[in-house]
Amino acid sequence: MDRDSVVASLLRRLETVSKLDPADIAAIRSLPIAVRHWAGARAIVSDGERPSECCLIVEGFCIRSKTTEAGQRQILSIHIPGDIPDLQSLHLHRMDHDLSTLVPSTLGFISHASLRTLTHARPNVADALWRDTLIDAAIFREWIVNVGQRPAPARLAHIVLELRERLLAIRGGAEPATFEFPLTQEQIGEALGITPVHANRIIRLLREDGIVDVSRGQVHVLDETRLAELAQFDDRYLHQDPAA
Amino acid sequence: MDRDSVVASLLRRLETVSKLDPADIAAIRSLPIAVRHWAGARAIVSDGERPSECCLIVEGFCIRSKTTEAGQRQILSIHIPGDIPDLQSLHLHRMDHDLSTLVPSTLGFISHASLRTLTHARPNVADALWRDTLIDAAIFREWIVNVGQRPAPARLAHIVLELRERLLAIRGGAEPATFEFPLTQEQIGEALGITPVHANRIIRLLREDGIVDVSRGQVHVLDETRLAELAQFDDRYLHQDPAA
DNA sequence: TCCTATCCTTAACCTTTGTTTGGAACCGGC
DNA sequence: GCCGGTTCCAAACAAAGGTTAAGGATAGGA
Numbered sequence: 143m144d145r146d147s148v149v150a151s152l153l154r155r156l157e158t159v160s161k162l163d164p165a166d167i168a169a170i171r172s173l174p175i176a177v178r179h180w181a182g183a184r185a186i187v188s189d190g191e192r193p194s195e196c197c198l199i200v201e202g203f204c205i206r207s208k209t210t211e212a213g214q215r216q217i218l219s220i221h222i223p224g225d226i227p228d229l230q231s232l233h234l235h236r237m238d239h240d241l242s243t244l245v246p247s248t249l250g251f252i253s254h255a256s257l258r259t260l261t262h263a264r265p266n267v268a269d270a271l272w273r274d275t276l277i278d279a280a281i282f283r284e285w286i287v288n289v290g291q292r293p294a295p296a297r298l299a300h301i302v303l304e305l306r307e308r309l310l311a312i313r314g315g316a317e318p319a320t321f322e323f324p325l326t327q328e329q330i331g332e333a334l335g336i337t338p339v340h341a342n343r344i345i346r347l348l349r350e351d352g353i354v355d356v357s358r359g360q361v362h363v364l365d366e367t368r369l370a371e372l373a374q375f376d377d378r379y380l381h382q383d384p385a386a
Numbered sequence: 387m388d389r390d391s392v393v394a395s396l397l398r399r400l401e402t403v404s405k406l407d408p409a410d411i412a413a414i415r416s417l418p419i420a421v422r423h424w425a426g427a428r429a430i431v432s433d434g435e436r437p438s439e440c441c442l443i444v445e446g447f448c449i450r451s452k453t454t455e456a457g458q459r460q461i462l463s464i465h466i467p468g469d470i471p472d473l474q475s476l477h478l479h480r481m482d483h484d485l486s487t488l489v490p491s492t493l494g495f496i497s498h499a500s501l502r503t504l505t506h507a508r509p510n511v512a513d514a515l516w517r518d519t520l521i522d523a524a525i526f527r528e529w530i531v532n533v534g535q536r537p538a539p540a541r542l543a544h545i546v547l548e549l550r551e552r553l554l555a556i557r558g559g560a561e562p563a564t565f566e567f568p569l570t571q572e573q574i575g576e577a578l579g580i581t582p583v584h585a586n587r588i589i590r591l592l593r594e595d596g597i598v599d600v601s602r603g604q605v606h607v608l609d610e611t612r613l614a615e616l617a618q619f620d621d622r623y624l625h626q627d628p629a630a
Numbered sequence: 631t632c633c634t635a636t637c638c639t640t641a642a643c644c645t646t647t648g649t650t651t652g653g654a655a656c657c658g659g660c
Numbered sequence: 661g662c663c664g665g666t667t668c669c670a671a672a673c674a675a676a677g678g679t680t681a682a683g684g685a686t687a688g689g690a
Contacts, residue, residue, distance in 0.1 A: 206527075208527065208528075208530075208531050210531065210535055210536070210618060211618045212535075212618070214535045216530060216531045216534045216535050218527050218530055218531075230520045230523065230524070233513060233516055233517040233520050234517065234520050234521070234524060234625050235630060236622070236625075236630050238524055238527070238528075238622055238623040238625070239527060261509065261512075261513075262509040265505065265506040265509070265512070268505075268509070268512055268516075269477060269505075272477055272512075272516050272519070273477040273478065275516070275519065275520060275523065276474045276477050276478050276519060277478070278523060279474065279519065279522060279523035279526055280474070280478060280482055282523055282526035282527055282530060283450075283452065283462050283482070283483060283526055284452075284482075285530050286452075286460060286462055286526060286529050286530055286533060287452045287454065287460045287462075289530060289533045289534040289579065290460045290533040290578075290579030291454055291456075291458045291460050291579060292454070293646075294646080294647075326666085326667065326668090327667070327668065327669095328666095328667080334534075335533065335534030335535060336647070336648085337647075337648055337649080338667095338668090339647090339648075339649075339650090339669095339670090340646085340647055340648070342668065342669060342670080343647085343669095343670090345668095346669080346670090357668090374454060374455045374456070378480070378482055379482040381478050381480075381482070386479060386480050537676075537677095538676080538677075570636085570637065570638090571637075571638065571639095572636095572637080572638095580677070580678085581677075581678055581679080582637095582638090583639090583640090583677090583678075583679080583680090584676085584677055584678070586638065586639060586640085587639095587640090587677085589638095590639080590640090601638090
């Protein structure tokens with residue numbers, strides 16, 4: 143993985159979401175990034191730590207999660223290449239949740255110091271990164287709605303369509319009928335706020351109903367129309383258009 | 387309500403959360419703020435709109451909420467004086483949720499233009515406001531956990547303790563046994579992701595158990611220890627210490 | 631004062647989700 | 661090829677929460 147393609151994954155993401163001029167892009171390109179490989183299902187930063195760098199996902203999938211005193215885990219977000227899932231640590235110094243890989247991943251680490259220098263020198267870049275963290279928050283809001291208001295099958299449908307939409311934004315092309323979704327049923331349950339047994343029930347249900355097949359780390363959309371109807375998915379909250 | 391005390395509510399909040407130097411404070415003081423009074427239960431900005439100003443709560447209580455196609459409403463956050471609940475609209479131009487008052491409130495409106503000038507001129511202030519939006523996101527994360535993992539009585543206990551903690555941060559003093567909580571039972575249900583009938587059930591339960599009494603827009607803590615135990619409340623996610 | 635809204639309260643019943651448990655399939659390491 | 665762990669699948673039962681419905685309290689307005 144060469145340097146150029148590492149920065150490219152970040153720029154592709156930022157540019158789908160913000161407008162940057164050539165000088166901003168040049169400044170981002172000159173950021174020092176330390177690339178490291180990570181195994182799957184490993185912690186990157188943990189609750190309570192005080193990281194001194196942020197983590198760019200170059201390749202792979204990561205999740206953020208929180209574990210209650212009672213030992214129950216809630217997955218808060220799923221992250222894909224181009225995301226900086228712990229960008230908030232730039233200003234929130236102590237982690238209030240965990241960040242970990244789902245699958246073997248390539249990560250790029252950028253020091254807080256160099257990010258702070260960059261954002262202070264280039265307010266436009268600061269705005270773009272700020273906006274990125276605000277989109278993160280917009281997705282959290284939608285997840286509160288998902289977990290709070292929708293019945294379990296609709297929750298799964300919604301999360302699946304959100305991930306597809308976000309993958310589309312960084313990869314381009316048409317809406318694929320099949321795509322990666324590297325969560326076990328237990329993790330799906332943790333993301334939806336249900337038990338693994340119930341996750342299994344609704345996955346089976348959606349498969350038997352010919353709506354969507356979630357299995358072996360993949361999603362196969364079987365009936366586009368009924369899936370959309372079930373999920374009530376409206377991509378406005380992803381704020382993918384820099385002009386809007 | 388004179389100008390000084392309007393800015394003071396903002397500064398008190400920002401200073402519990404970030405470190406500002408005198409020049410930053412002076413710059414914030416010189417922000418043009420238009421003060422207006424709002425009735426209770428009225429929209430301030432609505433889903434889909436493109437506001438050109440942000441709203442500072444000087445006095446009163448506000449909520450943010452989202453309504454699904456099916457017509458169910460989820461309350462996303464509760465806001466108190468000193469908060470700028472729609473600060474995200476500075477970079478996320480189209481609203482993806484509603485902001486409204488709970489009770490008659492005094493609001494200060496600050497134009498995006500003047501905020502953008504300020505943040506570009508003073509990176510420190512930009513960082514403080516950015517941090518504020520990140521704390522907002524940290525609270526969303528905790529709400530996902532609340533709604534996703536905790537049983538209904540614990541959800542109510544948690545939300546009640548969160549609000550008390552945040553009121554304490556802007557008002558000072560000791561933890562009060564009684565404080566305002568101006569939500570109807572229907573709204574409590576909307577915040578917890580349960581029906582009003584079930585909200586009533588658990589409110590009664592907590593009252594009969596001598597843990598906490600939530601009624602007529604007020605909270606009376608009856609048993610501090612058992613309430614804390616039920617809520618599993620840990621204030622770290624509020625990030626109230628600028629040094630940490 | 632009464633009228634009307636809204637809110638709170640309660641009960642009976644139903645649906646979804648959790649719990650417990652056990653077995654089958656799969657996978658990497660030896 | 662076997663073994664131990666994980667993942668997936670499934671059924672029976674229990675509990676939490678949703679639905680429907682209706683009466684009672686409270687507060688503001690005519």
